[in-house]
Amino acid sequence: MIQIENLVKSFGAKRAVDGVSFAVERGEVLGFLGPNGAGKSTTMRMITGFMPPTSGRVKVGGYDVMESPLEAKRLIGYLPENAAAYPDMSVRGFLNFAAELRGLEGSARKKAVNHVIELCFLDSVLHQSIETLSKGYKHRTCLAQALIHDPDVLIMDEPTDGLDPNQKHEVRNLIRELGHNKAIVFSTHILEEVDAACTRAIIIDRGRIVVNGTPEQLRGMSELCGAVTLAARGATEERLSTLGRVEKLNGGFRIYPRDKAKAAQLAQEVVELVNHYGWKVEGMYSERGELDEVFRRITLPDTARR
Amino acid sequence: MRVIRTLVKRELASYFSSPIAYVFLVIFLLMTGFFTFTAGNFFERGEASLASFFGWHPWLYLVLVPAVGMRLWAEERRSGTLELLLTMPVATWQAIIAKFLASWIFLAVALALTFPAVLTVNVLGDPDNGVIVAGYLGSFFLAGAYLAITCMTSAMTRNQVVAFIVSVVLCLFLILAGFNPVTDLLTRWASPAVVDTVAAFSVVTHYDGFQRGVIDLRDLVFFLSIIGFALFATGVVIRSHRAG
Ligand SMILES: Nc1ncnc2c1ncn2[C@@H]1O[C@H](COP(=O)(O)OP(=O)(O)OP(=O)(O)O)[C@@H](O)[C@H]1O
Ligand SMILES: [Mg+2]
Numbered sequence: 053m054i055q056i057e058n059l060v061k062s063f064g065a066k067r068a069v070d071g072v073s074f075a076v077e078r079g080e081v082l083g084f085l086g087p088n089g090a091g092k093s094t095t096m097r098m099i100t101g102f103m104p105p106t107s108g109r110v111k112v113g114g115y116d117v118m119e120s121p122l123e124a125k126r127l128i129g130y131l132p133e134n135a136a137a138y139p140d141m142s143v144r145g146f147l148n149f150a151a152e153l154r155g156l157e158g159s160a161r162k163k164a165v166n167h168v169i170e171l172c173f174l175d176s177v178l179h180q181s182i183e184t185l186s187k188g189y190k191h192r193t194c195l196a197q198a199l200i201h202d203p204d205v206l207i208m209d210e211p212t213d214g215l216d217p218n219q220k221h222e223v224r225n226l227i228r229e230l231g232h233n234k235a236i237v238f239s240t241h242i243l244e245e246v247d248a249a250c251t252r253a254i255i256i257d258r259g260r261i262v263v264n265g266t267p268e269q270l271r272g273m274s275e276l277c278g279a280v281t282l283a284a285r286g287a288t289e290e291r292l293s294t295l296g297r298v299e300k301l302n303g304g305f306r307i308y309p310r311d312k313a314k315a316a317q318l319a320q321e322v323v324e325l326v327n328h329y330g331w332k333v334e335g336m337y338s339e340r341g342e343l344d345e346v347f348r349r350i351t352l353p354d355t356a357r358r
Numbered sequence: 359m360r361v362i363r364t365l366v367k368r369e370l371a372s373y374f375s376s377p378i379a380y381v382f383l384v385i386f387l388l389m390t391g392f393f394t395f396t397a398g399n400f401f402e403r404g405e406a407s408l409a410s411f412f413g414w415h416p417w418l419y420l421v422l423v424p425a426v427g428m429r430l431w432a433e434e435r436r437s438g439t440l441e442l443l444l445t446m447p448v449a450t451w452q453a454i455i456a457k458f459l460a461s462w463i464f465l466a467v468a469l470a471l472t473f474p475a476v477l478t479v480n481v482l483g484d485p486d487n488g489v490i491v492a493g494y495l496g497s498f499f500l501a502g503a504y505l506a507i508t509c510m511t512s513a514m515t516r517n518q519v520v521a522f523i524v525s526v527v528l529c530l531f532l533i534l535a536g537f538n539p540v541t542d543l544l545t546r547w548a549s550p551a552v553v554d555t556v557a558a559f560s561v562v563t564h565y566d567g568f569q570r571g572v573i574d575l576r577d578l579v580f581f582l583s584i585i586g587f588a589l590f591a592t593g594v595v596i597r598s599h600r601a602g
Contacts, residue, residue, distance in 0.1 A: 100445040103600050125447040132445070136438035140372045152364040153446045197442070 053078050053127075053205050053235035054099065059108035061094050061259075068094045070259035071108075076252075078204070081231035083250035083267075084239035087351050091259040092239040093133045096207050099237070100130045112205055126154075129203035131211055135194035139183035143174055143193050146182060147200060154201040168196035171226065173219070187214045195223070199230075206230065208238040212245065224248040243343040246270070257351045267343070274341030275349075278315025279308045280322050281339060284331040291329065295321050304335070361448050362456045369430075369460030379464070382426065386468045389418055394475060408485070411475050412493040412569050416533050416562055419504050424525035426465060427508030428518045430457045431596070436516040444600070454592050458509055458585075465501045469494065489571035496568020499581035500561055504529050506588035513595040529561075532584075536560020 054076040061069040069091040076082050084092050097103040099110050101117045101124060110117040115124040137146055147168065151161045169175060172192040177185060182193060191214050198206065211227065212220045220242075227236060227249045240246070246253045246267050253270055255263040263270060271277055282292070283304035292298045292307055295318065299306040307322060309315040319338050326333055373379045393414035434440040443453060479485045508525040515521050534540045536557040544553045557563050561584075564577040 097441070102441050102445050122447050122449060125445060128445070130442075130445045132438065132441045134438040134441075136442055138368070138372065138439055139437065140375050141368070145371075149364065149368050150446070153361060153448060155360070155447075194442075 053113055054237065055109075055111040056095075056099065057109045059095065059098060059110065060106045061091070061098060061103065062106045067259050069098070069105075072256065072259070072261055073108075074254060074261065074264060076235045076237055078235050079232060080252060081227060081236045081238070081250045083246045083253040084237055084256065085241075085243070085246065085253060085347060086239075086256040090256045090351075092256060093209050095256070096130075096133075096209050096237065096239065100128055100207055101125055126201075127203055128205045128207060129198035129201065130206075131195050131198040131208040133209040135191045135213075137182045137190060137194050137197070140181060142179050142181050143185070143189075144169075144178045146193060147196055150197040151200050156201065164200050164202070168199050171199060172196040173222070188216060188219060191215060192219070204234055206234050206236045206238075208236070210240060211238050212240065212242065243347060246343055255347065255350055262350050263346075270343055270346055271341035272312075273350075274339075274343070274346045275308070276339045276345060277341030278312055278318060279306050279339045280319050281306045281335075281337055282322055282326075282333070283335040284326060284333045286329060286331040287326075291325065292322075295325065306339075361452050362459070365448070365453060365456030366460045366463070369457055370463060373460070373464050382422070383468055383471060386418075386422055387471060389422075390414070390472055390475070393418065408475060408479060408490050408493055409569060411472070412497055415497045415500060416565060419501055420526060420529050420533065423465065423501055423504035424508045424511075424522045424529070427461050427505045428512050428521040428525065430461060430509055431513040431592070432516050432518045432521045435513075435599070436518075444596075450593055450596055454509070454589055454596070458506060458589060461505055461509075462502055465505065466498060469497060469501070486571060489569075492568045492571045492573050495573065496565050496577070499568075499578065500565050503532070503561055503581050503584040503588075506585040506592075507532075510588045510592045510595065513592045513599075532559070532561045534560070536563035 056075065057073050059069055059072045060067065072091075072095055074082075084095070086092050094103065098105045099112065099117065101110075101121045104118060112124040113127040115127070117124045138149075141149065144165065147165045148161065151164050156164050169178065172195055174189070174192060174196060177189050177193075182190060185193065191211075195208070195211060198208065208227075212223050215223060224245055227238060230236060231249070231251065238249075250267055252264070252266055254261055255270075263273070281301065281304060287305060289298050289300060289305060292305055295307050296310045297308045299308070307318065309318045319336075322336070326336075390411065394408070394411040431440070434443060444450065476487075476490055479490075480487070504525070507528050508521065511524040511528065512518070512521040514524070537560070541553055541557055544556065548556075561581075564580045567574045567577045
């Protein structure tokens, strides 16, 4: 549904987006990660046709966003970063306005508006004017606007920003559900959301894609991935170090596999060692790897250099 | 058309939902009243016409029209709703036309509310109502020309005050180019042909015809070209912003 080829955006001498290419198909939810100023929002603005790219191409549903903008925009629902909405309008008025611009009239419009009101839990503020809404409700109103025409392509810039934990949870579930029959791209700074909602994730840093893979693959890049954490009475660092590098933790040890490819065997070997020496196990688990760590390792050196 | 209608409706609703609109209408009516009846020596003229009413419009609009139009684009850019608007299936030209039309309709409403002046002259005497209709038409197009220029300046900045000031200055040029004291001054150093050419760009020159009751196609074309040019320039400005 979305094809991006070699997208470049320069602001003066600065390249905010520098040769980004990827594709998103129907049924995929793509998480867009990256440090502040990486170029996430700029990329999304080019996908949605708000900013023309300096070079490169964006196609949405087969339409080139620059050549046939209206056709492309019809397919897209977009939640901008600032979640702006007209402050003088009421929530219902604003949603009616968005629906009308999307070509929904009469009963179809009513149905669409009522549907997104339900999806985004806006019942209680329908007649309130947008300028008096709390930040979270404002955000949800703008999200509702993006969903109103049941778009095939959904672009969301930090959709859970400013929401309370319950709403964050709801929105993540919503994204996952909608993802079954849409192509979704959303940016976030919350790495759990990658696990909670994405089928794929891209990490972008200083305008370039540095990682593009499934959440599992990303986690696999973690140092931690495959390590075994063991808390057992009697265990010693010396004995464990026969299996791999050992790190002493608060009340336990973490054993890193020598060879990541053989990480699966490590747990088995630890169990054998435990049995052999008769240690009393209090806890033991295999680490899946942490996205946080991967993110930091990939993007930190660059940020520090800046 | 549907898109334009929806956008016009929203703009108009946003005018009338704010108290500023009503304040504006009141000020407009008070000022026209003041200029017509007091400053314009309406009663001493001893004639049943609205000449003193229409004569002040180029100056009155100089401040009031930029006040109406300054928010059109500046506010959208400042609050970020521009991104929302332009990522909807809306062409930029549709948005430009819609915003312009909505404010023009608002100004037309303000102008229509001056109807008591028409009633007054009809009660007091026997005016040529054809001239009055032409006067209203001219005033409406004059407001449109100022408004289109304000649209353009409003698109240039996210600061409404800057948009206001720049529009006032530009509109002032359009008046002064044909304002008698200025043209008299110009004739001292420039040939009459030059002075006439400069004056041809003035709204005053073209507005005068309407006040005399003459609807000249060339005057209409003049106002429409200013509107067309300024709105086209608005499009160029918006496109260049988006390019970053
Ligand atoms: N209109 C603009 N003019 C000049 N520079 C810009 C403009 N928009 C963005 N930039 C620059 O482009 C870079 C990328 O910005 P962008 O907003 O895409 O980052 P981001 O990844 O969305 O960051 P964040 O996580 O903070 O939202 C930044 O360095 C920013 O300063
Ligand atoms: Mg951003």
